[in-house]
Amino acid sequence: MNYVIVGNGVSAIGAIEGIRQHDSAGSITVISDEAVLTYGRPLISYYLSDKIKFETLPFRPETFYEKNGVEMRLDSRVLSLDPYEKKLTLDTGDTVSYDKLLLATGGTPVTPDLPGITGSGVHNFTTVAHAETLKELVDTVRKVVVIGAGLIALKAAEGFAEKGVDVTIVVRSRIMRTYFDETAGELIVDHLEKNGIRFMQGTGTKEIVRNADGAITGVETDSGFVEADVVIVAAGVRPNMGLASQAGLTTQQGIRVNDFLTTSDADVFAAGDVAEAKDLLTGEYTVRPIWPNAYTQGRYAGMNMAGADTPYTGGMSMNSITYYxxxxxxxxxxxxxxxxxxxxxxxxxxxxxxxxxxxxxxxxxxxxxxxxxxxxxxxxxxxxxxxxxxxxxxxxxxxxxxxxxxxxxxxxxxxxxxxx
CATH class of the missing domain: 3.30.390.30 (FAD/NAD-linked reductase, C-terminal dimerisation domain)
Known part of the structure; x- marks a missing residue:
């Protein structure tokens, strides 16, 4: 059996382990547009602030891939999926065939439609490559504005603040609305403000302001102008469903899967932040973009790709993080x-x-x-x-x-x- 996994997040690790539970001989190929092996994405703010070294980031040692007979094709982008020929076309021009395919393509940062958002000085903060870019800037930056209300926004702000940078978070409503109520949000904000992070909640962003040379000077908001050298856009992440849509798979909020993590194509599976899967508590099918769900979905997808026929019991909304x-x-x-x-x-x-x-x-x-x-x-x-x-x-x-x-x-x- 020839297994192919597109994506190199924690779902891919779960899938490798799930496959090997039931098939020790089949070939496994992982294709990722990132240049590094699977790492702990929640750790990148600590990497940015120099609390941990790069060597701490990998989620599994390199020997894991060798032991499980996994071929890694890093720094490779999949351009198209042909479910009829059961092959993928890469940006190198190569084609990769599969018997069973897992789409673990994760999410893509949302880019708000704001004047001035295109150009230098505006960054996302979802990958180690983003963290590497920001590490080169962090010692020269005076003021940063973070646009967003979720976990990525807060961790990006913390990473800069730990390096002594003046940080302002601009939030259209309030922080972490998906997971925390107003009281919990107030406690977190109070704690972060004591550690030097400024919040502007209930504030909309109007424009990223640049000078005549194109350099960022700040952000115009409903509550006035905020100075900044750099802007971090953390306005949410949407499921990266491009390949699935191009291939004609059923998509809604994410790539729709059944209780076995199978898509509308019996030989194509989906897991992680891109999958619209069963919720354990409500029974509804929805996207739950958190690490424990991603790993578990990957493992069940891997087992079922290898013929286990084991239903996924469902994920659960959960968020656990420490702020200062x-x-x-x-x-x-x-x-x-x-x-x-x-x-x-x-x-x-x-x-x-x-x-x-x-x-x-x-x-x-x-x-x-x-x-x-x-x-x-x-x-x-x-x-x-x-x-x-x-x-x-x-x-x-x-x-x-x-x-x-x-x-x-x-x-x-x-x-x-x-x-x-």
């Missing part, structure tokens, strides 16, 4: 708390930057937000992921910050003991 020593985590359904179908409990200690919000539906924990104190995050996640039904006493213990495994059903504990 402040740990945060969001799991499950966190944006429906005002609905009468949901019951919410909150514990807040602003002085210590501690916040715990639990969201229940029909005596089942379906979401949580934890700021500051996240020691019990794994236990809360187990209740959410497994949908354990709680009695009044059990709910009370969770609300009090005690998601004890003693509350797990006996049948679940027995199953764990029998399948270590």
């Amino acid at each position: 020593g402040l740990p945060t985590i969001s799991v499950g359904e966190t944006n429906h708390a005002d609905d009468t179908e949901y019951e919410t409990t909150v514990h807040l200690d602003r002085e210590k930057s501690i916040y715990r919000k639990l969201i229940f539906r029909e005596n089942v924990l379906v979401g949580c937000i934890l700021i500051g104190d996240i020691d019990a995050a794994g236990f809360y996640t187990s209740f959410i992921k497994n949908g354990f039904v709680l009695d009044a006493a059990g709910k009370e213990r969770l609300m009090d910050g005690d998601p004890s495994p003693a509350l797990w059903p006996d049948s679940f504990i027995e199953a764990m003991m029998n399948n270590p």
Whole structure:
């Protein structure tokens, strides 16, 4: 069997490992337009600020690819996919044939339609190549404006601020809306402001202003002009569905897949930030662009490419990151708390930057937000992921910050003991 994977993110690693669980002999080729092996994308802000070295970035050692018999074709772009001939055409002019294909093409940064956005001084921050470019600038830059409200925006800002650069984040609404409510967002902003990052929330960007020579002088916003030498655009990422669309595969929010991660073509699979896959809690099909989902989808796709016929149980909305020593985590359904179908409990200690919000539906924990104190995050996640039904006493213990495994059903504990 000839397996080909397009993309070199964590989904590709999952797919390699999934394939090798069921097929030790088939050939595996990974094609990536990046020039480096798979690395930890969340680490690039630490690389930018010199907290870690480049050698720390790889997600697997080089021997991993050798051990698994993987041919890596790096710095190679796939121009087209022919699902009828089952071949890919590369920018080198080469063609690559496949029996089973995985599209793990990730996402592409969104570029807002703003005057002045085209030209030098405007950068994205999603790859190690972006980080390399910014590392060359960071010691000469005085002021940076980051446009965006998500994780990429915050980590880009942190990377520059750690190097002593004056950083302003311009946010059209508020930060991290997908994962955190207003209170959690306030705690994070307060913490980051104490560490020197300036926020302009509820502020729209009008124009990136340049002088007569084309150099950036700043950003014009709804709230006035902000000086800047460099602008980081972190206004979101959209699934990179170009190949799938060109090949006639079914696409909606992302490349639509079934419970086996198969696309509308039985020999083509999709996983990671590009895949519109099943959500564990809601049963809906949606794009969940986070690392744990990407790896798991890749692994299931790999297993099924190798004939395992094992259904993917579904991903889950989750975000876990630390900002200047402040740990945060969001799991499950966190944006429906005002609905009468949901019951919410909150514990807040602003002085210590501690916040715990639990969201229940029909005596089942379906979401949580934890700021500051996240020691019990794994236990809360187990209740959410497994949908354990709680009695009044059990709910009370969770609300009090005690998601004890003693509350797990006996049948679940027995199953764990029998399948270590």
